[in-house]
Amino acid sequence: MSSSLSPARVRTAHVRMSGVHVSFGGRPVLAGVDLVAAAGDRVAVVGENGRGKTTLLRVLAGDLPVDRGDVVRAGSVGVADQQIPPVDTVGDLIDLELTAVRAAQARLEHAAQALTDGRPDAGDAYAAALAEAEALDAWDADRRVEVSLAALNAADDRACPLGTLSVGQRHRVRLACLLGAGHPVLLLDEPTNHLDASGLDHLTERLRAHPGVVVLVSHDRALLADVATTVVDLDPSSDGRPRVHGGGYRGHVEARRAERARWEALHAEQVAERERLADDLSAARNRLRDNWRPAKGHGRHTRATRAPGLVRAVHRRLEALAALGGAVAPPPTGFAMPELPRDGGTAVLRAEGATVAGRLVTPADVALDSGDRLVVTGRNGAGKSTLLAVLAGELEPTAGTVTRARSVRVGYLRQESEPVGRRTAVEFYDERVARSGVPGPALAELGLVDAYDAHRPVAELSVGARRRLDLAGVLAARPHVLLLDEPTNHLSAALVDELTAALGSTPAAVVLATHDRKLLRDTNSWPRLAL
The missing domain is CATH 3.40.50.300 (P-loop containing nucleotide triphosphate hydrolases)
Known part of the structure; x- marks a missing residue:
């Protein structure tokens, strides 16, 4: 089902992070994150557990302040995290996630009444309220939620107590609400959890059709491959900063592989250069200790003038070695499958x-x-x-x-x-x-x-x-x-x-x-x- 958000509202969808740093207990979690996403962008955030993926979503949602950097959001934000809001029934959860829709409808009704009553400036207020409701496609929001509830195999009885549903059912209800609410900015944390094949197909279709901004944290590589236009990689890099790769998930994999190869080559060059400088330093010290003396027959003056040059050579090598010390951090060790045996027989x-x-x-x-x-x-x-x-x-x-x-x-x-x-x-x-x-x-x-x-x-x-x-x-x-x-x-x-x-x-x-x-x-x- 295609989205029905208005073009005007879609154009306002925008998120930006610039130089964002976040630390917990003195431990850096996000370090220098830069991200710009506009309407039509679907951003996947990847990295090992503990790298700050959920933290990044919380920052974008406005739930977590940053230690340093700038965060800008334009357009209402829908968030699907791992915590279900504490409400009583399925209907309560739907109403909560459609808060923006309900508020727009209420403002339009109020403005219409003011227009009927002939109040001053009622026309401008009505026009603004109508534009907001049209942008949200507020009249169709409940139907969109019902479509997603059915597609995700989620409970659709609005009187059903949430406490009687499984964890998976509750997450599917909330996800259906967000897909139907029409937020121009969607922030989704592991949305494929608890979905079956048909639910995954529906989620993929809706995210690909979403005309606003999607920022997605997921381990589901199929979803990333099918949906993502940009990938933010929070795993370690050669300079310690996150990487942003275009070209979808495939482009990310290729860029990551190429960058890792460059990182390994650069680090290997640095190690070789450090070893060369260490050898030169050792040789210079040996010359200073043993070999700077001139051959027999030369005077004391010649010996004295040669010593300072050897001392300077030692200092130059010490400085070069110190400058090289932390230039390129060693790349993290990738997975190395051990050599597993092949059984000598056939019927294993x-x-x-x-x-x-x-x-x-x-x-x-x-x-x-x-x-x-x-x-x-x-x-x-x-x-x-x-x-x-x-x-x-x-x-x-x-x-x-x-x-x-x-x-x-x-x-x-x-x-x-x-x-x-x-x-x-x-x-x-x-x-x-x-x-x-x-x-x-x-x-x-x-x-x-x-x-x-x-x-x-x-x-x-x-x-x-x-x-x-x-x-x-x-x-x-x-x-x-x-x-x-x-x-x-x-x-x-x-x-x-x-x-x-x-x-x-x-x-x-x-x-x-x-x-x-x-x-x-x-x-x-x-x-x-x-x-």
């Missing part, structure tokens, strides 16, 4: 007619050899996670058989993390390596957990950091078979791109269960098992 893992009462109804047949690929698909509740648990040996089938080669190691990434107590991330990982009985890479070598998080208790890690640690733990045993249940959940788009490339080339057998539309597109050539 087999399941024949496997079912689990009440959980996996469709009999499943799986035959995996070394290097095989498989994507398990199906609606929620079809038994995808159950099948992976059966293949991993964590759940016995009610019927059918499962066989594994004796020497095969299976790595199983669940959707949910295990309880870990007070262990640190590196303790958790090292324990996994020790339990596997095979040598594995150090945690730092995988590029999944940074040095700060590695020594923190796992219970204190963010959801995204914990997910990366879970993945590291699965890889620790260097498995012959990888069983990955929704592996992209809570991972940044950049890491998922790296992981997808690695999964395509590893010699291990790989089984994926996923709803990730971009991952499904990227693995389109893999065999499918539909449950």
Whole structure:
């Protein structure tokens, strides 16, 4: 359904951030963010968890002051964050999100009455109120909300208490309200959470048709690829400032890859230059200590005049080395898939007619050899996670058989993390390596957990950091078979791109269960098992 916002109102839609800095407890969260977005722009904000994506949305919404910089907004703003407003019923939530529409309608009624009563200047007031209502297309707002409620499979009974709805239902109701309210500026934080395939299609269509400004935080790479015209990347860069890439999500991926290559090359040049200068400094000091003395037969004057030159050479090299010290920060370590083994045999893992009462109804047949690929698909509740648990040996089938080669190691990434107590991330990982009985890479070598998080208790890690640690733990045993249940959940788009490339080339057998539309597109050539 196309948007019906008026052209005049659309032209006013505008957001701008200039040199924005925000810190929490002395820790920088946003550092020098610049962004300009006008009508028709759809801006995706990407980065690892904790990089400030939600903070940026709060700043644009006017909910969070900045420490430094300028923020400008033009046009009413609709915000879909992770908190549902505290209201009682579905109707209350609709009325709250349509506050601007209701106010415009009320002002128009008041102005019409004033015009009828013949009050002075009533004509100008009526014209202004009418223009505002037309800009909002206020008369059609409720119908637009109803269309989106139906498309998102959200509760449409206005008397329904919100407290009786699931978290997903509440978020879908609020998202439908925002899509129908006609705000010229939409700020959306993870709007694809709790949406099914038809809901995702509706959201994509509405955002692509929105003639105002959209600023979007999402891990859903398919939505980013389908919607974004510009990408703001908050991940580390060579100069510490966020990057803004045009050309949509594909342009961002290409620009990020090229910039990372330049950063790595520049840092390598700096390291080589530092080593050269250090060698020159060492040589100059040696000459100053041992070799500045002239050959026998030369006088004391000659020796005295040579010494200051050698001292100056040492000082020059010291200054050059100091100036080079912090010129280019080292790039963060990217994901490095360990070398997984290829089993010497062929029949790695087999399941024949496997079912689990009440959980996996469709009999499943799986035959995996070394290097095989498989994507398990199906609606929620079809038994995808159950099948992976059966293949991993964590759940016995009610019927059918499962066989594994004796020497095969299976790595199983669940959707949910295990309880870990007070262990640190590196303790958790090292324990996994020790339990596997095979040598594995150090945690730092995988590029999944940074040095700060590695020594923190796992219970204190963010959801995204914990997910990366879970993945590291699965890889620790260097498995012959990888069983990955929704592996992209809570991972940044950049890491998922790296992981997808690695999964395509590893010699291990790989089984994926996923709803990730971009991952499904990227693995389109893999065999499918539909449950």
